[in-house]
Amino acid sequence: MTSVIFPIHNWVDQNCFLTVGKEMLGGKVPYRDIFEQKGPLLYAIHAVAVFISPKTFTGVYIIQIVFFTAYLWIIKKIAALFTSERLSVYASVITGIVTAVTYCYSRGDNAEEFCLPFIAYALYTMMKAFREDFGEAFSYKAMLVNGFFAGCIFWIKYSVLGFYIGFITGFFIISLT
Numbered sequence: 001m002t003s004v005i006f007p008i009h010n011w012v013d014q015n016c017f018l019t020v021g022k023e024m025l026g027g028k029v030p031y032r033d034i035f036e037q038k039g040p041l042l043y044a045i046h047a048v049a050v051f052i053s054p055k056t057f058t059g060v061y062i063i064q065i066v067f068f069t070a071y072l073w074i075i076k077k078i079a080a081l082f083t084s085e086r087l088s089v090y091a092s093v094i095t096g097i098v099t100a101v102t103y104c105y106s107r108g109d110n111a112e113e114f115c116l117p118f119i120a121y122a123l124y125t126m127m128k129a130f131r132e133d134f135g136e137a138f139s140y141k142a143m144l145v146n147g148f149f150a151g152c153i154f155w156i157k158y159s160v161l162g163f164y165i166g167f168i169t170g171f172f173i174i175s176l177t
Helices: 012-025 040-052 059-078 085-102 111-131 140-156 158-176
Strands: none
Touching: 012 040, 040 059, 040 111, 040 140, 059 085, 059 111, 059 140, 111 140, 140 158
């Protein structure tokens, strides 16, 4: 429903996100002047969307396309670790279709949708470590990027951090050996 076809959104959360984003552009401070329970990065993303398209969800749609493209690119990189380049493209397309037709995507503009590329990158780091060298996959640079992405997830919707908790715990156990 977050597309150029739908000028309004009939679900509560998306309208709240966009309203907070609009108010941020108007100089209001989230959690002080206007309150909603999600993280400030989600509202900043929606503020950018309002900057792109002030009266519709077109800006959100464009940003979702960027995030979904990043997600599919990382899925392709994961598949390329285990298959040929051609098959990794097919795996990415099939994953994109399966992801897009799931129930949680039926309304669009969910906080979890913006977290997908960050979680996929952690999964890529793990799969690369199992496929190649643990030391290279868990380098300081890779851990810095994953730490930044975990922070992004925290500031979008903290309850999605469960995957990263398992990821960091696994990395800690591997680093002890």
